[in-house]
Amino acid sequence: MTIDPVHHKARLEPGLTWGEVAKKLQPFGLALTAGDVASVGVGGLLLGGGIGWMVRAYGLTIDRLQAVELVTADGQLLRASADEHPELFWGLRGGGGNFGIATAFEVNLHPGGTVLGGAVFYEATEAERILREYTCLAAAAPDELSTEVLFMLAPPAPFIPPDKQGTPVVGIMVCYIGDISEGERVVAPLRQLATPIADLIAPMPYL
Known part of the structure; x- marks a missing residue:
């Protein structure tokens, strides 16, 4: 996991839990609306939608998703975003793990503390x-x-x-x-x- 506290961005790997993410963001006064409990995994929630404790103020977790790195079924390593493979990115935001194996997520952060x-x-x-x-x-x-x-x-x-x-x-x-x-x-x-x-x-x- 890498954090850019100046631009309020982070790169997350799918094996993390939201408790681990929140703990690392806490010193910067930043957060990401995420799962209801700390043991929820990053990958499943980010690809599935993500209703968390800050949902009314900051939306679903996928609303903070900016890009996904993934390996497709034919072995390609792709980066999907609004500008790169936008249709794939649209499907990933809520479509779960049906389009490949996600290896990293880029997200926008919001105030936490x-x-x-x-x-x-x-x-x-x-x-x-x-x-x-x-x-x-x-x-x-x-x-x-x-x-x-x-x-x-x-x-x-x-x-x-x-x-x-x-x-x-x-x-x-x-x-x-x-x-x-x-x-x-x-x-x-x-x-x-x-x-x-x-x-x-x-x-x-x-x-």
């Missing part, structure tokens, strides 16, 4: 009301805020009270990019939809 992220968990008995209010809040949210709702059994984790572990819960995951104090204001209603079982939302590096 610290985000307001994490999750708040509520008892599932409140789900109907929570989802109704969540839908209204999410529809009115600024592009800097991406959210996700999970229905799950509360894990046996230290942040979950022992009597709630293993019970059905609603989890609202958030990622706000931008001014943290403004993020606290925007996210506050999502943290007050009911009495939380656990609230893990806090400033954190985008990793």
